[in-house]
Amino acid sequence: MITKEKLTHLKQLEAESIHILREVAAEFSNPVMMYSVGKDSSVMLHIAMKAFAPAKPPFKFLHVDTLWKFHEMIEFRDNRAKELGFDLVVHSNPEGIAMDISPFKHGSKVHTDIMKTEALKQALTQGGYDAVIGGARRDEEKSRAKERIFSFRDKQHRWDPKNQRPELWNVYNTAIQKGESVRVFPISNWTELDVWQYIYLEGIPIPSLYFAKERPVVEYEGTKILVDDDRMPKELRDTAKMEMVRFRTLGCYPLTGAINSTASTLPEIIKEMLLSTSSEREGRLIDKDQIGSMEKKKIEGYF
Amino acid sequence: MSTKNEKIALDIEAYLKEHENKDMLRFLTCGSVDDGKSTLIGRMLYDSKMIFDDQLSAAESESEKYGTTGEKIDMALLVDGLQSEREQGITIDVAYRFFTTENRKFIIADTPGHEQYTRNMVTGASTADVAIILIDARKGILTQTRRHSFIVNLLGIEHVIVAINKMDLVDFSQDVFNEIKQAYSELADELGIKNTYYIPLSALNGDNVVDRSTQTPWYTGKPLLELLDSMDISKEIKEEDFRFAVQYVNRPNLDFRGFCGTIASGSIKVGDEITVLPSGKTTRVKSIINAGDITESDREATTGEVYAPMAVTITTEDEVDISRGDMLVHTKALPRVSNSLKVMLVWMDESSMQIGKTYDIKRGTSVMPGVFEHINYKIDVNTYERTQVDALDLNDIASCKMVLTRPIAADKYKENRQTGSFIIVDRITNNTVGAGMIVDVAKREEETKVKVHREYTQAEIALNKYIRENFPEWNCKEL
Numbered sequence: 001m002i003t004k005e006k007l008t009h010l011k012q013l014e015a016e017s018i019h020i021l022r023e024v025a026a027e028f029s030n031p032v033m034m035y036s037v038g039k040d041s042s043v044m045l046h047i048a049m050k051a052f053a054p055a056k057p058p059f060k061f062l063h064v065d066t067l068w069k070f071h072e073m074i075e076f077r078d079n080r081a082k083e084l085g086f087d088l089v090v091h092s093n094p095e096g097i098a099m100d101i102s103p104f105k106h107g108s109k110v111h112t113d114i115m116k117t118e119a120l121k122q123a124l125t126q127g128g129y130d131a132v133i134g135g136a137r138r139d140e141e142k143s144r145a146k147e148r149i150f151s152f153r154d155k156q157h158r159w160d161p162k163n164q165r166p167e168l169w170n171v172y173n174t175a176i177q178k179g180e181s182v183r184v185f186p187i188s189n190w191t192e193l194d195v196w197q198y199i200y201l202e203g204i205p206i207p208s209l210y211f212a213k214e215r216p217v218v219e220y221e222g223t224k225i226l227v228d229d230d231r232m233p234k235e236l237r238d239t240a241k242m243e244m245v246r247f248r249t250l251g252c253y254p255l256t257g258a259i260n261s262t263a264s265t266l267p268e269i270i271k272e273m274l275l276s277t278s279s280e281r282e283g284r285l286i287d288k289d290q291i292g293s294m295e296k297k298k299i300e301g302y303f
Numbered sequence: 304m305s306t307k308n309e310k311i312a313l314d315i316e317a318y319l320k321e322h323e324n325k326d327m328l329r330f331l332t333c334g335s336v337d338d339g340k341s342t343l344i345g346r347m348l349y350d351s352k353m354i355f356d357d358q359l360s361a362a363e364s365e366s367e368k369y370g371t372t373g374e375k376i377d378m379a380l381l382v383d384g385l386q387s388e389r390e391q392g393i394t395i396d397v398a399y400r401f402f403t404t405e406n407r408k409f410i411i412a413d414t415p416g417h418e419q420y421t422r423n424m425v426t427g428a429s430t431a432d433v434a435i436i437l438i439d440a441r442k443g444i445l446t447q448t449r450r451h452s453f454i455v456n457l458l459g460i461e462h463v464i465v466a467i468n469k470m471d472l473v474d475f476s477q478d479v480f481n482e483i484k485q486a487y488s489e490l491a492d493e494l495g496i497k498n499t500y501y502i503p504l505s506a507l508n509g510d511n512v513v514d515r516s517t518q519t520p521w522y523t524g525k526p527l528l529e530l531l532d533s534m535d536i537s538k539e540i541k542e543e544d545f546r547f548a549v550q551y552v553n554r555p556n557l558d559f560r561g562f563c564g565t566i567a568s569g570s571i572k573v574g575d576e577i578t579v580l581p582s583g584k585t586t587r588v589k590s591i592i593n594a595g596d597i598t599e600s601d602r603e604a605t606t607g608e609v610y611a612p613m614a615v616t617i618t619t620e621d622e623v624d625i626s627r628g629d630m631l632v633h634t635k636a637l638p639r640v641s642n643s644l645k646v647m648l649v650w651m652d653e654s655s656m657q658i659g660k661t662y663d664i665k666r667g668t669s670v671m672p673g674v675f676e677h678i679n680y681k682i683d684v685n686t687y688e689r690t691q692v693d694a695l696d697l698n699d700i701a702s703c704k705m706v707l708t709r710p711i712a713a714d715k716y717k718e719n720r721q722t723g724s725f726i727i728v729d730r731i732t733n734n735t736v737g738a739g740m741i742v743d744v745a746k747r748e749e750e751t752k753v754k755v756h757r758e759y760t761q762a763e764i765a766l767n768k769y770i771r772e773n774f775p776e777w778n779c780k781e782l
Contacts, residue, residue, distance in 0.1 A: 006537055007612065009327040009408040011595055018594050018614035019550070019565045026551040026627055026668070050597040051563070051614070053604075055555030084599070138399045145398040164396065165735040166422055166651050168429035170565070171665055171726045175733035189410055191401045197322060202598075271315040275308060 010198050017044075017186040018051040019170060020149060021133070024184050025051075025058050027174040028131035031184075032124075035061040035088070037073040038250040039206050040135035043187060043195055046204045049084060059133075060087045064123055066115035067092055068103060068252035070228055076207045091123035103254040104233055111252070121157050130176065133184045139191045149188050155179040196273065200266045210269065212246040212261040223257030248273075321405055328536060329410040331427045331460065333451035334437030339468045343437065343506035344413055347528065348402055350513045397427045404532050416447055421454065421684065421698040422651040425738060428458035429724070432536045435464045435527075440473045440503075444486050450684045456494045457647065457700070457740070459720050462536060463491065464500045466527065471505040475518040493687075500534075502527050540610050543636035545569030545577075546714070546722045548667035549629045553616055561592065561616040562625055564668065567721035569633070570610035571617070576634040580712035584623045585634050592616040628669030630712040630722070638722075642710040643745035648675070649700050652729070652736035656695035662736070666711060666725035673707040695737075702742065716740035 007015065024031045033048060035041050048057040063077060081088040093101075096114040103111040124132060138145045148164050150172045165173050176182060187195070199206060216227040218239045226247075227240045232254070245258035246269075263272045311318050334340035400411040412427030414420070428434065434455040438448055455463060465487050473479045484501045491499050502511055503519050504527065510516035511526040525533065550564040571577070571588060578585045594614045596604045609615045617631065625631070632638060650656050656675065664673040679702040680689040695701055716723030727737035759767075759782055770779045 006326050008323060009325045010323070012327050012612065014595050015565060015612050015614040022551045022563050022614070023668070046599075049599065049602075050594045052553060053592060053594065053597040053602045053616075054559060055553055139401050145400060146396045161396075166426045166726075166738065167735070168426050168726055168738045169720065169724045170430075171667070171724065173665065173726060173728055173733070173735045175663070175728050177733065189399065189401070191403070191408075193403065194408070197319065200319065201323060267315045267319060270319065271311055274311045274318075 010194060010201065013187075013190055013194060014047060014050075014198070016170070016189065017047045020172070020184060020186040021048055021051045021057075023172055023174065024131050024133060028182075030127070030129050031059040031131035031133060032062045032089070032127060032129040033057070033059055033133040034135065035063050035077070036135065036250075037063065037069070037077045037207060038135070039195055039199060039210065040137065040187060042204050042206050043190075043198055044133070044135045045080070045084070045086070046202060047186065049086075056085060060089050060127075062089045062091065062123055062127065062129075062132075064116060064119045065090050065092045066111070066119065066252050067097070068111070068115070068231075068254060070207075070209055070226065070250060070253045070256075072207050072209055073250055076205075080205070089123075089127065091119060091126070093119035093122060102231065103252060104231070104236075108255050111255070115252075124157060124181065130181050131174075131184055132181060133186060135187055136185050137190050137192070137195070138185075138188050147185065147188070149185050150174060151183045151185065152176070153181045153183060157181070159183075192273065193270070196266065196270045200270065207250060209247045209250055212244050212264045212268075214242050215245050215258070216240040217243050217245055217258050220254070224260075225256065226253050226258055228253040322403075325403070325406060325408055327408045327410065328433060328531065328534075329412065329431045330433040330435060330531065331412045331414060331424075331431035331455070332435045332437065333414065333424065333455065334416050334435075334447075334468075338416070338437040338439050339506040340413070340416065340437050343435075343466070343468065343504070343512070344400060344411060346506050346509055346512050347411075348400060350509065350528075397423050404528070406532050409531065416451065418447070418450065418684075419698065421450070421700075422649060424451070424454055425458060425649045425651075428454055428460060429738070431458070431460055433462040433464065433531070433534070434460045435466050437466050437468050438483055438487070440467050440469045440476075440479055440483065443483050444490065446685045448487075449490065449687075452490055452494055452496065453684050453687065456496050457649075459717060459740075461496075462498045462500070462534060463496050464502065464527070464530065466502050466504050468504045468506055470503045470510060470519065471508055475503065475510075475516075477519075477521045480522075500524070500530060502530065540568070540570055542570045543633055544719070545571050545631075545633050545636075546638070546712075546719065547571070547615075547617070547631040548669070548722070549625055549627055549631065550668045552626060559618070560622075561618050562631070563594075563614075563616045564631075565614045566609060566611040567667070568611045568719055570608060571631075571633070572608035577619075577631050578634045578637060579623060579625050580630045580632060580638070581640045581710045582624065582629070583640075586623045587620040589618045589620045591618075628667070628671075630667070632712065638712045638714050639744040639746065640710050640712050641745045642707040644705045644707070644713060644741050645679075645743040645745075646703055646705045646725075646739045646741055647700065647716075648695065648703050648727070648737055648739045650695040650697060650737045652734060653697055654729075654736070655697075656699075656737065658693065661730060663728040663730055664705070664707060664725050664739075665728060666713075667722060669711060670728075671707050671709055671711070672730075673705055675703045676706050677704040679703060703739075705739070713741050713744045715742060715744070 052058060093115055101111055101114050136144055148167045152165055153159060217224040218227060218236050227237055243260060244262055246261045247256055247258055261272060263269045332340050332344060398413045400413055402409050412431055414424040414427035436451050467480055467483050480503045502524060503522050504511050510518055513526060513528045515526050546567040547564050549562045553561040553563050573588050573591055575588050576585060577588060590605050591609055593606045593609050596606060659674055661672050661674055663670050678692055681692045681699055681701040682689055684700060714722040723741040725739045726735050729736045764782055767782045770777060
């Protein structure tokens with residue numbers, strides 16, 4: 001008889017996430033996992049590989065490529081798909097490509113609307129997915145703190161924050177009509193620290209952009225961004241300086257602020273995070289437009 | 304704080320080592336904005352460094368717009384999530400917040416306190432191990448205190464911290480504290496709440512939140528955070544309590560057929576004899592995969608013994624029929640199997656609950672139709688008075704008789720929160736319209752048939768006859 005044996009908090013979180021993923025696989029006919037290449041996606045992929053072992057995850061992995069992601073992210077994505085053998089689907093908005101949308105020319109709002117929000121809706125509609133698994137965490141942003149783990153979306157992919165289904169115990173309501181869907185957030189209860197600790201303990205591969213290195217950066221709209229290709233306007237590129245920087249989140253390179261750092265190992269990153277005085281989303285230009293902007297974006301269909 | 308930061312700065316590896324072995328505690332905060340609930344949570348998050356400078360400066364700019372504390376930063380604005388809430392200054396929905404100490408990760412279910420949000424509080428309470436009930440020292444025990452305590456007890460929370468707040472407004476009077484403590488302990492006895500803890504607080508000024516207050520030299524207990532950090536909430540894991548709801552059948556090829564699920568309680572090892580419920584077939588455990596042990600290089604790692612709340616995959620010696628929704632248990636300790644259950648319901652929908660209407664009942668991983676045949680009584684959450692009613696409205700709590708279309712292996716909620724709980728789903732709107740807790744399970748002979756009041760067409764009767772005559776192995780009943 002085992003008495004009073006307890007799982008550590010990370011093992012409890014892991015078990016909870018596995019439970020959620022299996023519930024999705026069992027209850028939905030066409031689920032998909034969003035794979036954005038970042039650290040949270042890496043954790044989700046790792047957990048999905050565990051949940052169905054010795055089999056592979058019984059769903060596809062979807063990457064919405066805005067075509068402005070860091071180059072390294074795309075390489076990393078393709079390598080992981082090959083190594084682990086998961087089923088990767090990549091989608092970019094063809095209308096956005098035709099319009100040659102650029103965050104530098106059209107601004108972050110237009111770029112995000114067309115290449116991210118619209119592209120996501122297109123990919124979900126085309127794929128006909130009834131459950132979309134995402135890596136959002138409740139500690140990231142205030143409106144997310146109130147979102148359910150199984151979060152209902154109507155036929156237009158919209159979220160109604162005032163009319164959410166009650167979610168009790170670990171019993172999830174998965175009932176939907178045709179055309180409706182749910183967003184599922186298996187790592188809702190993880191914090192940024194949990195994610196990093198788990199990556200460290202489990203040895204999960206992540207893109208090297210998270211680690212500090214000498215990189216060419218320019219000052220742009222109040223943050224430092226990486227010179228990742230020559231689509232950056234020349235006058236901006238000409239101001240580039242080499243600095244020791246790293247990224248706390250990964251997204252579109254013109255919209256993702258670098259931080260000055262010397263943290264080149266996981267323990268150093270965790271140390272820096274613990275001693276830091278700003279949240280990880282600070283480097284994300286998307287949140288700061290207006291108060292409650294993430295809540296607005298979610299209502300409109302941005303995950 | 305500073306000693307923690309020193310440790311991080313000096314030896315991060317040692318710090319990480321310590322944090323690997325943390326456990327987790329989920330707690331619920333009950334109270335309204337007037338009691339200083341959001342302020343208390345804001346204080347805990349801020350003092351444990353879960354609020355960053357950019358969030359603080361956002362709160363500062365919002366304080367000017369919506370704040371109620373004048374010059375000071377409104378801690379409540381740090382935690383009130385949705386824009387409509389910030390404007391109205393109330394907390395409508397359940398919000399989950401997180402902070403950590405060296406010993407524990409904490410998940411706070413922050414729920415609204417007003418009566419019209421009883422369902423939200425029930426939701427938050429369903430996963431909590433501990434409840435903090437806030438009492439305004441100037442007001443003492445109010446109707447809402449009785450309501451909150453009732454719900455906390457109903458949802459099976461065994462540890463209640465009574466936080467007597469706003470002590471600064473009663474000059475940190477020991478007499479006031481003792482009076483409230485005495486009054487609450489009577490309430491706790493009335494309800495049967497097992498473990499109570501009392502703390503004199505000022506959330507606004509931080510007295511007895513993180514550090515012991517110099518204002519309350521008469522208080523010998525721990526400050527709130529220290530109490531949360533050290534209280535023993537562990538439960539014994541007894542092997543025979545093993546309950547495993549089959550969640551997913553993993554069949555990648557003909558050689559492997561594994562039953563995936565999360566262990567609700569107890570433990571199991573390779574070779575144990577198990578029974579599949581409700582069918583009653585028996586077999587033995589052939590192998591166990593603990594999903595947590597799987598690595599990229601070893602995707603077939605197996606283990607000998609597993610326990611709650613691990614997520615595992617079990618294979619069996621014999622090819623018995625096992626599917627999603629079945630319950631695996633030890634053959635030596637079988638639970639009752641029945642389709643007739645006495646339950647406590649919390650109704651959570653605007654449209655009222657109707658006796659005799661068919662709802663989908665989701666318990667664990669099984670979903671089946673069921674009806675509520677009878678409402679034994681409705682209970683008033685403020686006065687605990689029982690009344691006879693014919694239907695249940697939003698936020699009503701009642702004892703009912705539930706009859707399912709097929710039997711399930713069931714435990715009483717107070718003995719097993721995982722297998723004793725269920726949600727109620729409307730078959731048309733798909734909304735979660737209620738939540739329930741099993742109080743008692745009828746013995747087999749008392750099982751009742753579902754009374755379905757419907758007329759069948761000639762075609763349906765013919766179909767039934769055709770199935771009975773041609774597919775006897777389906778065990779189809781005659782209409």
